[in-house]
Amino acid sequence: MRGGGNMNKMMKQMQKMQKDMMKAQEELQEMTFEATAGGGMVKVVANGSKVITGIEINEEVVDPDDVEMLQDLIITATNDVLKQVDDKSNDTMGQFTKGMNLPGGMF
Numbered sequence: 018m019r020g021g022g023n024m025n026k027m028m029k030q031m032q033k034m035q036k037d038m039m040k041a042q043e044e045l046q047e048m049t050f051e052a053t054a055g056g057g058m059v060k061v062v063a064n065g066s067k068v069i070t071g072i073e074i075n076e077e078v079v080d081p082d083d084v085e086m087l088q089d090l091i092i093t094a095t096n097d098v099l100k101q102v103d104d105k106s107n108d109t110m111g112q113f114t115k116g117m118n119l120p121g122g123m124f
Contacts, residue, residue, distance in 0.1 A: 034113055037113065038110065038113050041109050041110065041112075041113070042109075042110070044065075044109075045065040045105065045106055045109050045110075046064060046065040046066045047064070047065060048064065048065040048105065049062060049063075049064055049065075049070070050062070050063050050064070050065070050098050050101045050102050050105070051098065052094045052095075052097035052098035052101060053094055054089075054090040054091070054093040054094040054097070055078055055086075055090040055093075057075070058074070058075040058077065058078040058090060059072070059073070059074055059075070059078065059087070059090040059091055059093075059094045060072070060073040060094060061091070061094040061095045061097075061098045062098070063098045063099060063101075063102055064102075065102055065105070065106070067099055067102050069095065069098075072091065072094075074087070074091075078090065
């Protein structure tokens with residue numbers, strides 16, 4: 018039974034890593050992210066699950082003759098906040114996969 022102790026140690030390490038990953042994912046999902054566009058005229062808030070939880074629009078940016086600008090600001094802020102969530106997720110989960118050769122660029 019050569020190497021049995023090493024296998025048990027490795028299994029315990031993997032179980033700990035899995036538990037730590039799950040905790041990190043839960044913490045990430047509870048985080049709040051904000052992005053603004055147009056000098057703060059539009060603000061989009063999302064959680065770590067990429068769910069948009071709020072949008073604030075300054076009334077000064079609401080121009081019935083230029084709806085496209087408002088739409089662009091909302092899209093810009095939304096894309097930015099979702100990128101923040103992705104970046105944080107990659108940073109957080111990447112710490113668990115550092116040094117592993119996972120296929121397909123996972124995490």
